[in-house]
Amino acid sequence: MEQAFRAVVCRAVGLAPTSRWEWWVRHCSTQQPRLAPPAPCGGEEGPPRGGGGGSQLLQEGSSVVAAPRPSCERLVPQSRPRPWQKAGQTVPDRELWVSREGYFSKERKRLDRKPLFIERTRGSEILFGIAPCSLALSQSRRGLFRLFLKQSSGSRRLVMSELVLQATARGVPVHHVTRRELDALCRGHVHQGVCLEATPLCFKSLEEAEKPDLGVEESQNKQLIWLALEQIQDPMNLGALLRSAYFLGVDRVVTSQRNSCPLTPTVSKASSGAMEVFDVYGTDDLRSFLKAKAAEGWEVVGTVSSPEDVENVPVISCLEFQWNKPVIIVIGSEGDGLSLETQLLCHRMLAIPPGRVLHPGIESLNVSVATGILLHSICSQKLKHGD
Known part of the structure; x- marks a missing residue:
């Protein structure tokens, strides 16, 4: 059975x-x-x-x-790895679902993005950064079109409110946009959540100065210091030079317009907005300008990184320099320094003594740093005289 x-x-x-x-x-x-x-x-x-x-x-x-x-466990079909899942990674069902949803959400947002295009006013440029935009709004040197702001919180929110008040007082429309739109407007520069559409600034001609020339007798009684720039091409260097000159009390800045950096938004940002309040004069013939000032009784002082590179012009340390009449400090380009023709127009040359024996290849300072040291050494004498 x-x-x-x-x-x-x-x-x-x-x-x-x-x-x-x-x-x-x-x-x-x-x-x-x-x-x-x-x-x-x-x-x-x-x-x-x-x-x-x-x-x-x-x-x-x-x-x-x-x-x-x-x-048979071997016959259980294995799912293919998903784009959001790492190779060999075992993900619980719930986490897998959340990850998958996050992946699709990001992909959907990416596909939904439309090309950003904000039409600019013809002939305008985009200033960026809090200080340049704020100072441009407070001055009457530019034509202003639109202010672009990103929503902010905390201490930055108060700054944005002040910018809105400045723009409203000047009759400038305010637009609240996203960070991505600001990045596109200023082409990826550090904008700090602010962009301003405005007309460009240009070099002022020497004829526009209040006192373009000083007589010999008047020059002897005043301690004036001007800064002359020969072919500074890097906008970051030019902005840093303008910031130091404004801070240390330089009376006027004159630059050669040929082969030199123009006054761009990058220069304004590097100067922390000093370009918006400090006049910069340009000339097509810097050497003729230096000759004319020397004939009026001004002392023309050049700068050099290595005293051995100069001939027929005395070189002294900036710590030894004494002055009692108007002086023009001439700064050369980043790579070559002062040209030979400009060196021959100088009465003296200034050098910054190093603090150690320098390794070959690191024998000079950045042009903006060197200028700041020289100007501090010279302008401190101006302060001692009570000017």
């Missing part, structure tokens, strides 16, 4: 030969009655996979155990 029952069951569920059936019964006899675990696929031990659907019936003494059809 038992053999007949076993044969019927084997045929019904498609089990293996008798030896494997006996193994399976012995295995189940050591466990509590439960659902039979799935067997490994293709192994030498344990019963093979069942044939049809339904459960397997196992007899253990007087108990009949219902066993589900064994399954």
Whole structure:
């Protein structure tokens, strides 16, 4: 009877030969009655996979155990790695869903972005930075069109409110835009959340000065200091020079217009807005200008990094320089310094003594740094005289 029952069951569920059936019964006899675990696929031990659907019936003494059809883990399809999932990373379902949603959200935002285009007024430029924009709004030297602001919080919010008040007082429209729009307006420069559309500033001609020339007698009674720049080409250097000159009390800055950097928004930002309040004069013939000032009694003083590079002109340390009449400090370009023709127009040359023996290749200072040191040394004498 038992053999007949076993044969019927084997045929019904498609089990293996008798030896494997006996193994399976012995295995189940050591466990509590439960659902039979799935067997490994293709192994030498344990019963093979069942044939049809339904459960397997196992007899253990007087108990009949219902066993589900064994399954093979190797045949479970593995999902392909997703773009948001690292290689070999196992992600819980909930985290996987959140990551997937975040990925699709970013992709959707990227696709929804439209090309940014803010049409500028013809002939205008974009100032950027808090100080340049604020000083440009407070002065009447530029034509002003639009102020662009980014929403800010904290201490920056108060600054933005002041800019809005300045713009309103000048009748300048205010537009609140995103950071990405500001980045596009100023082409990636550090804008501090502020951009201003305005007309450019140009060099003033020497004829526009209040006192373009001083007589010899008047010059002897005044301590004036002018700064002359020959072919400064880097806008960052020009901005730093203007900032130092304004801070240290230089009376006027004159620059050669040929092969020199114009007054750009980058210059204004590098000067921390000093360009917006400090007149800069330009000339097409710097050498003729120096000759004319020398004839009026001004002392023309050049600068040099290495005294050995100068001939026929005395070179002294900036610490030894004394002056009691109007003086023009002439600064050369970043790479070549003063040209030979300009050096010959100087009465003296100033050098900054180093504090150590210098390694070859590091024998000079940045032009804006050197100018700041020279101007401080000279302008401090002006302060001692009570001017």
